[in-house]
Amino acid sequence: MLFSSLIFLYVFLPLVLLLILISPRTWHNAILLFASLVFYAWGGVSYSLILIGSIGMNYYLGIAIGRATLPGTKGRWLGVGITLNLLLLGIFKYTHFLINNINSYLPPGQQLHLGKILLPLGISFYTFQAISYLMDVYHGRNTVQRNLPDLALYIALFPQLIAGPIVRYHDIAHQLKERRMQWALFSSGVERFILGLGKKVLLANNFAPLVDDIFAIAPENLDTLTAWTGLLFYSLQIYFDFSGYSDMAIGLGRMFGFRIPENFNFPYIARSIREFWRRWHISLSQWFRDYLYIPLGGNRKGVRRTYINLFIVFLLTGLWHGASWNFVVWGLIHGCFMVLERLGLERLLLRLGAGFGHLYTLTVIGLSWVFFRAPSLSHALDYVGALFGRPAATQSEFDLPRYLSPEVWIALAFGLLAATPLFRELHQRINQLVDDRNALLTGYDLLTSAGLLLIFLICSMYLASSAYNPFIYYRF
Structure with missing residues (x-):
């Protein structure tokens, strides 16, 4: 089930909210756990x-882990837990990648064959959350969760189950029992959810057809202008698709009394x-920092070890995203530039000025x-060759102007502005100006509510007339 689907917006979510509102607080976790399992089963029992x-x-x-009294025994149980979780993830996510790479070295008659x-x-996300729980118990950040439904709710809570944010156990453990439904938190959750829905439906989905068709062109037939256009639109698409999902997850969490950490x-x-x-993807980078980079020694064991640790982290960050060499290269690109910046590139960028640093970062990303x-x-x-002027082998029949409809131009303009803090700062400035004038504040609140309602209705119209539109990060 998708957050950006009519059945979720008009059936599932209202029904769950109604059950929460009419039931005693002691039932809330059970209702949310049942709803989360139904939500997940929608994709396959x-x-x-x-x-x-x-x-x-x-x-x-x-x-x-909690029962073990000797450090060595605790460590062994933690090792078993991490191994089993990674084995489960590896079987489903990396088996085909491993088999395909082995087969590339074998003659046709001796190749391995495996069913689909x-x-x-969401297995990458909930596996990391489970490891976070085991690590936090091991290090004493939290006590063992002996209530199975509460632990199940932490791992399976539907707002962040499929594509994060990755919530570390110690950030949310107390909320499993102590949270309260508050109107201010609920209303801010509704606002955040609608803004995330708008990012996904009105921006990311408008960029997707152009991106898909440009990346479907044989790259040797791709001209430079089209290649850069595809890259610009994909950079915006993936940001608004993923940050939109995170906004919706954070908003849903607030509706049910949870404060899910920011992700962008x-x-x-x-x-x-x-x-x-x-x-970017703050919850993932913090997870790797706390549960891999620091345990490996971080930057405490010398310069060489620091660089090795960074490469390990970004190699695994790439593999976490997907089982292909593309993601390995993507991760290593980031790892290389992280090391280069520590070697002195970042100091050079500071001397060259903010504009140059911004241009450099956008180019690398x-x-x-x-x-x-x-x-x-x-x-x-x-494709990279096409970006830098390699002549196309044959002229593509791709008609770029056909894709640049008024809707796409409007989405592009809003997207370029919304990728900066401009709208947030403008909203804060207006709130400050009208804060001492109750009538103006009420009027601005009404205008904001009307705007959110309009976004929701326009999104609903788009969804009613469009096909299946999954989030990009659903495949991770």
């Missing part, structure tokens, strides 16, 4: 069995790759998106 198995496994592993293995929705902070205004990763989006490594390399 077999997926739910894997999710339930993961919950049960991590429940007993957490108890085993479906990737369970205008990453395209960053002036270095290091700053970009403090603004944009080029890395080619590997993220292209269907193969060879396609990505040829």
Whole structure:
């Protein structure tokens, strides 16, 4: 089930909210857990069995870690838990990648053959959340969760189950029992959800057809202008698609009393790759920092070890996103520039000024998106060649002006502005101006509410007339 689907917006969500509002607070976790399992089962009952198995496994592993009194025993149970979680993820996500790479070295008659293995929705996200729980119990950040339904709700809570944000256990453990439904939190959640829905439906979905068709062109037939157009629109598409989902997840969490951590902070205004990763997919970068980079030694064991740790983190960040060499290269590009910036590039960028740093960051991020989006490594390399003026082998029949409808131009203009803090700062300025004038404040609140309602209705019209529109990060 998609957040951006009519059945979710007009049936599932209102029904769950109604049940929460009319039921005692002691029932809320049970209602949310049942709703989360129904939400997940919508994509396939077999997926739910894997999710339930993961919950049960991590429940007993957490108890085993909590019961162990000797550090060595605790560590062994943690090692077992991490291994089993990664094994579960590896079987479903990386088996075909491994087999295909082995087969590339084998003659046709000796190649390995394996049936299709479906990737369970959200397995990369809920596996990392489960590991977070085990790590937090091991390090004493939280006590063992002995209430199975509460642990199940942490792992399976539907707002962030499929595509994050990745919520670390110690950030939300107290909310499982102590949260309260508050009108201010609920209304801010509705506002955040609608803004996220608008990002997805009105911006990302409008960019998608142009991006899909440009990346479907044989790259040797791609001219430079079309290649750069595809890259610009994809950079905006993936940002608004993913940040839109995160906004919707955060908004849904607030509606039910949860404060889910932020996941984006205008990453395209960053002036270095290091700053970009403090603004892009924040929950993932913090997870890797806390549960991999720091345990590996971080920057405490010398310069050489720091660089090795960074490469390990970004190699695994790439593989976490997908089982292909494209994602490996994408991760290593980021790792290389993180190391280069530590070697002195970041200091040079500071001397050259903010404008140059911003241009550098957008260029590196944009080029890395080619590997993220292209269907193969060879396609990505040829696409990069087209970006830098390699002549097309034959003239493509791609008609770029046909895609640039008024809707797309409007979406592009809004997208370029919304990728910066401009609208947020404008909203804050207006609130400050009218704060001491109750009549004006009420009028502005009414205008804001009317605008949100209009966005919701326009999105509903789009969804009623459009086909299936999954989020990009659903496949991770």
